[in-house]
Amino acid sequence: MATQDIPQDVGGGRASLFYDPKVRGIFFQVLVIVALVAFVYWIIGNTVENLKRANIASGFAFLNGRAGFDVSDTLIAFDSDSTYRRALLVGFINTLVVAAAGIVTASILGFLIGIGRLSHNWLIRKICTVYVELFRNIPPLLVIFFWYFGVLSVLPLPKESIELPFGSFLNSRGFYFPKLVWGDGSMLVPVALLLGLAMSWFVARRAKQRQMATGATFPVFWTSLALIVGLPFLALVATGFPLSFDFPQKSTFNLTGGLQIKPEFLSLYLALSFYTAAFIAEIVRAGIRGVSSGQSEASAALGLRSAQALRLVVVPQALRIVIPPLTSQFLNLTKNSSLAIAIGYPDLVAVGGTVLNQTGQAIEIVVIWMVVYLGLSLITSAFMNWFNAKMALVER
Amino acid sequence: MLSSHIKKTGNSLEKTEKGSWVMKYIISGILGAAALGLMATAASAGTLEDVKAKGFLQCGVSTGLAGFSAPNDKGDWQGLDVDFCRAVAAAIFGDGTKVKFTPLSAKERFTALQSGEIDMLSRNTTWTINRDTALGLNFVGVTYYDGQGFMINAKKLPGVNSALQLSGAAVCVQTGTTTELNLADYFKANKMEYSPVVFEKLEEVDAAYDAGRCDVYTTDQSGLYGIRLKLSSPDDHVVLPEIISKEPLGPAVRQGDDKWYHIVKWVYFGLLTAEELGITQANVEEMKASGNPEIKRVLGTEADTKIGTDLGLGNDWVVNIVKAVGNYGEVFERNVGQGSPLKIARGINALWTKGGLQYAPPIR
Ligand SMILES: N[C@@H](CCC(=O)N[C@@H](CS)C(=O)NCC(=O)O)C(=O)O
Numbered sequence: 001m002a003t004q005d006i007p008q009d010v011g012g013g014r015a016s017l018f019y020d021p022k023v024r025g026i027f028f029q030v031l032v033i034v035a036l037v038a039f040v041y042w043i044i045g046n047t048v049e050n051l052k053r054a055n056i057a058s059g060f061a062f063l064n065g066r067a068g069f070d071v072s073d074t075l076i077a078f079d080s081d082s083t084y085r086r087a088l089l090v091g092f093i094n095t096l097v098v099a100a101a102g103i104v105t106a107s108i109l110g111f112l113i114g115i116g117r118l119s120h121n122w123l124i125r126k127i128c129t130v131y132v133e134l135f136r137n138i139p140p141l142l143v144i145f146f147w148y149f150g151v152l153s154v155l156p157l158p159k160e161s162i163e164l165p166f167g168s169f170l171n172s173r174g175f176y177f178p179k180l181v182w183g184d185g186s187m188l189v190p191v192a193l194l195l196g197l198a199m200s201w202f203v204a205r206r207a208k209q210r211q212m213a214t215g216a217t218f219p220v221f222w223t224s225l226a227l228i229v230g231l232p233f234l235a236l237v238a239t240g241f242p243l244s245f246d247f248p249q250k251s252t253f254n255l256t257g258g259l260q261i262k263p264e265f266l267s268l269y270l271a272l273s274f275y276t277a278a279f280i281a282e283i284v285r286a287g288i289r290g291v292s293s294g295q296s297e298a299s300a301a302l303g304l305r306s307a308q309a310l311r312l313v314v315v316p317q318a319l320r321i322v323i324p325p326l327t328s329q330f331l332n333l334t335k336n337s338s339l340a341i342a343i344g345y346p347d348l349v350a351v352g353g354t355v356l357n358q359t360g361q362a363i364e365i366v367v368i369w370m371v372v373y374l375g376l377s378l379i380t381s382a383f384m385n386w387f388n389a390k391m392a393l394v395e396r
Numbered sequence: 397m398l399s400s401h402i403k404k405t406g407n408s409l410e411k412t413e414k415g416s417w418v419m420k421y422i423i424s425g426i427l428g429a430a431a432l433g434l435m436a437t438a439a440s441a442g443t444l445e446d447v448k449a450k451g452f453l454q455c456g457v458s459t460g461l462a463g464f465s466a467p468n469d470k471g472d473w474q475g476l477d478v479d480f481c482r483a484v485a486a487a488i489f490g491d492g493t494k495v496k497f498t499p500l501s502a503k504e505r506f507t508a509l510q511s512g513e514i515d516m517l518s519r520n521t522t523w524t525i526n527r528d529t530a531l532g533l534n535f536v537g538v539t540y541y542d543g544q545g546f547m548i549n550a551k552k553l554p555g556v557n558s559a560l561q562l563s564g565a566a567v568c569v570q571t572g573t574t575t576e577l578n579l580a581d582y583f584k585a586n587k588m589e590y591s592p593v594v595f596e597k598l599e600e601v602d603a604a605y606d607a608g609r610c611d612v613y614t615t616d617q618s619g620l621y622g623i624r625l626k627l628s629s630p631d632d633h634v635v636l637p638e639i640i641s642k643e644p645l646g647p648a649v650r651q652g653d654d655k656w657y658h659i660v661k662w663v664y665f666g667l668l669t670a671e672e673l674g675i676t677q678a679n680v681e682e683m684k685a686s687g688n689p690e691i692k693r694v695l696g697t698e699a700d701t702k703i704g705t706d707l708g709l710g711n712d713w714v715v716n717i718v719k720a721v722g723n724y725g726e727v728f729e730r731n732v733g734q735g736s737p738l739k740i741a742r743g744i745n746a747l748w749t750k751g752g753l754q755y756a757p758p759i760r
């Protein structure tokens with residue numbers, strides 16, 4: 001890096017090698033690398049030596065051992081006979097799930113609020129401003145505690161569950177709803193859904209080509225909706241409704257059957273979404289503000305309605321400004337999800353901590369934590385960079 | 397990347413009292429790891445010399461479990477585990493107050509000991525083979541024989557009077573304990589289902605159970621009695637009869653320092669021997685004048701005795717221990733027995749001469 005763009009002045013061998021900026025640059029870089037390697041080597045040697053002296057087992061072999069504990073929220077099969085490796089995988093998946101759900105919700109909420117802050121309606125504008133100021137200035141942990149202790153734990157006990165429509169229940173142990181049980185022949189439904197999606201994509205492309213060629217528009221939205229909802233419905237009719245529901249039922253202790261979303265997940269998910277949405281709203285507002293007002297005026301002059309102008313002209317340009325800071329919000333949300341431990345949601349940090357404690361493999365677990373969070377961050381950035389490049393202004 | 401993460405969350409957490417422990421927890425893991433990496437490899441002085449140089453003993457205890465280690469309303473630490481730390485301090489310094497306490501959650505305790513943050517751990521910790529080997533610890537003995545039990549709210553669950561009726565229940569448990577392992581084993585062995593509600597901090601488990609987030613609280617039975625006292629209506633809660641595990645609780649030290657290990661171990665035996673010989677906080681001065689050769693040996697009044705100095709302490713080490721905290725029986729009764737709100741009977745924790753399991757090798 002330091003060797004680039006440096007004016008070359010080594011003509012005639014006048015200057016000694018020491019003063020040659022290129023040579024000097026390489027020299028110092030080599031020096032730094034050697035020092036770094038030596039340091040890492042020393043640290044590793046030292047650690048191994050200390051562990052040996054303290055009689056602490058080391059290495060990753062412990063991952064194959066039997067976990068012996070249970071985890072409250074598992075999306076893949078797990079019980080106490082599974083390995084530590086699988087326990088960490090369960091935690092990792094839980095981190096991914098809460099981060100992904102949080103990112104989607106925070107983005108949607110953030111976009112709406114960001115646009116709301118620019119609304120012509122006084123009330124909407126003020127509500128959005130208050131929202132942003134409130135959530136931006138509260139530490140995320142407090143938001144999590146607010147949902148967990150303030151909202152979800154004051155709900156009634158299972159015996160006095162609040163009954164909601166469609167056989168759902170809400171109580172202090174979470175949100176229970178009926179589980180779809182797929183019967184014989186129901187495979188046709190996802191097939192029909194895929195078909196509907198593919199056809200909608202095709203229709204949208206054709207409609208765009210036609211608009212480009214003739215200027216005539218086509219109701220793409222409604223057609224796609226009909227395809228995506230209609231086709232699976234037809235499939236259901238054709239197979240004679242093979243679906244049934246497993247309803248949650250009251251038992252001695254809890255509700256059994258159906259599906260349960262636990263309050264630990266709910267509070268973390270809601271808190272991360274609400275907290276990050278405030279930051280995203282500001283980014284979106286700045287992005288829209290960053291598009292020169294000439295663009296909206298020009299759209300108006302062309303006869304676009306303001307919603308159309310926003311969708312077709314302003315937002316695509318605003319996205320270019322929005323994406324880079326948005327990426328760092330997504331990364332923050334992912335990393336903040338490790339606050340899960342405060343309310344006992346079994347994310348990677350919480351489960352990793354349990355494994356660390358049961359096995360005493362502190363260094364190994366910390367390495368796994370670092371690699372995973374680093375990996376997640378790098379993947380998110382790579383994806384957002386790709387998306388950013390795709391969204392960048394294409395000059396015609 | 398992780399460090400920037402910590403800085404980020406760290407900033408927002410500084411504002412909250414509650415928040416700080418999350419960071420403390422993550423950081424303690426990392427520091428523990430880092431300490432092992434950065435610690436000088438040159439052999440350091442023994443723990444006894446370190447403690448003497450510092451002028452006090454750094455002792456790891458729980459964050460607040462009544463009867464074992466909890467600060468009272470004046471902020472002074474009290475309990476069986478705390479008194480054991482004081483006994484060790486008294487044996488070294490002749491002064492039971494030369495001790496500082498580090499409150500540790502179940503998860504933090506071993507890292508704290510391994511990394512040298514504390515000199516010894518005295519925190520209702522179960523002696524297991526894994527901890528004695530893979531974790532690099534040495535348990536010195538069993539200061540309290542316990543077993544894991546279950547507690548339920550009898551008002552809310554009137555029909556339940558056995559742990560075998562608990563299938564389907566939500567069970568609150570603290571992570572990083574043998575408790576969560578025994579729980580999994582017990583329900584599996586009895587083919588019952590449960591949904592674990594797992595927290596890192598004792599006060600969170602307590603709050604969740606009190607608020608009805610779970611039906612059952614499980615931990616060491618002695619712990620259940622202590623926790624019940626702090627619930628909003630203690631009388632509604634009953635401890636079920638089943639004991640599902642062996643929980644021999646005792647102090648532990650790091651491996652690799654035999655001298656220190658022996659000191660902590662013999663402080664425990666000193667407490668037991670004092671009780672066996674009837675030496676109490678009140679009569680220890682008179683006892684020094686006793687002509688009984690055994691008592692003379694234990695109290696260091698035998699001519700030219702080397703028992704205490706061989707251990708690395710003064711010959712009056714048992715005198716100092718008993719003056720500071722009393723004998724084992726006194727420590728027990730004051731903290732968890734009849735002199736305490738817990739009112740736990742001696743049971744298997746009685747001396748071997750009274751039908752219990754507490755037994756010390758001879759001091760000679
Ligand atoms: N004896 C068990 C459990 C010890 C334990 O941590 N018990 C909890 C519940 S009684 C406790 O004392 N917590 C106190 C704290 O976290 O400060 C073990 O060694 O794993």
